[in-house]
Amino acid sequence: MSIRFTAKARRGMAALIVAAGLAVGAAGCGGGGDDKRPEATASASEDGGSEPSAQQGQSAAPLAELRGTDGLLIQIVAAQRDSGGFVTVNGNLKNDGAESVPIPAQVSGDETEIIKHGISLGGATLVDSKGKKRYYVLRDTEGRPLTTTGLGTVDAGQTIPVFMQFPSPPANVTDVSLQLPTFSSGTIKISG
Numbered sequence: 001m002s003i004r005f006t007a008k009a010r011r012g013m014a015a016l017i018v019a020a021g022l023a024v025g026a027a028g029c030g031g032g033g034d035d036k037r038p039e040a041t042a043s044a045s046e047d048g049g050s051e052p053s054a055q056q057g058q059s060a061a062p063l064a065e066l067r068g069t070d071g072l073l074i075q076i077v078a079a080q081r082d083s084g085g086f087v088t089v090n091g092n093l094k095n096d097g098a099e100s101v102p103i104p105a106q107v108s109g110d111e112t113e114i115i116k117h118g119i120s121l122g123g124a125t126l127v128d129s130k131g132k133k134r135y136y137v138l139r140d141t142e143g144r145p146l147t148t149t150g151l152g153t154v155d156a157g158q159t160i161p162v163f164m165q166f167p168s169p170p171a172n173v174t175d176v177s178l179q180l181p182t183f184s185s186g187t188i189k190i191s192g
Contacts, residue, residue: 062075062076062077062091063076063077063078063079063186063188063189064076064178064186064187064188065186066178066180066183066184066185066186067183067184068104068180068182068183068184069101069104069182070095070097070099070101071095071096071097071098071099071101071156072093072094072095072096072097072101072103072154072183073093073094073095073096074091074092074093074094074162074180074183075091075092075094076089076090076091076178076186076188077090077091077092078090078091078191079176079178079188079189079190079191080190080191080192081168081171081190081191081192082168082192085167085168086138086165086166086167086168087126087135087165087166087167087168087169087190088163088164088165088166089124089126089163089164089165089166089178089188090161090162090163091161091162091163092159092160092161092162093148093151093154093159093160093161093162094154094158094159094160095154095155095156095157095158095159096157097156098156099156100153100154100155100156101153101154102152102153102154103119103151103152103153103154104181104182105119106123106181106182107119107120107121107122107123107124107151107180107181107182107183108120108121108122108123108145109122109123109124109137109181110123113139113143114137114139114143114144114145116143117143117144117145117149118149118150118151119149119150119151119152120145120147120148120149120150120151121137121145121147121148121151121162121164121180122137122145122147122149123137123180123181124136124137124147124164124166124178124179124180125137125166125178125179125180126166126169126176126177126178126179127176127177127178127179127185128169128173128176129177130173131169131170131173133169135166135167135169135176136166137164137165137166138165138166138167146164146165147162147163147164147165148160148161148162148163148164168190169190173190174189174190174191175187175188175189175190176188176190
């Protein structure tokens with residue numbers, strides 16, 4: 001019994017160390033003036049999910065537009081690489097239709113660990129076609145996707161700020177394709 005307790009304590013301590021390292025890395029990355037990361041990226045595991053945060057440092061024209069079903073649209077406004085080895089993609093989920101639309105469950109992907117945390121953008125991937133690699137949304141130590149979660153119905157005309165965080169492709173890779181189930185794909189340029 002004490003061996004099992006010790007093993008559980010070690011796993012718990014390792015998870016705590018990893019989470020603390022990620023939080024310190026996220027807080028210390030980028031130096032001064034890095035306003036492009038959403039506030040919720042470092043705290044996704046603290047409150048059982050992440051609320052959409054206000055987008056800062058948005059460019060006037062979106063990097064890409066991904067069209068979905070029933071008037072849904074995601075405009076990507078930033079894709080920022082940070083020194084911690086992550087790429088954070090920020091955008092706005094809009095309903096251009098005339099009626100309220102529920103977010104399709106497929107956008108969460110098909111991984112059981114992500115699906116159990118509710119509807120999110122956890123099915124998103126970045127594809128580096130030259131390097132022939134696909135990058136999936138990161139997760140915290142409890143399996144929650146590091147992306148906007150708790151999505152439900154989007155009212156007609158409503159806009160919701162969203163984010164997704166991925167492992168960073170190599171530094172020489174700047175153009176990647178962003179893919180999300182039920183939406184068209186779009187090519188985005190990673191900055192930073």
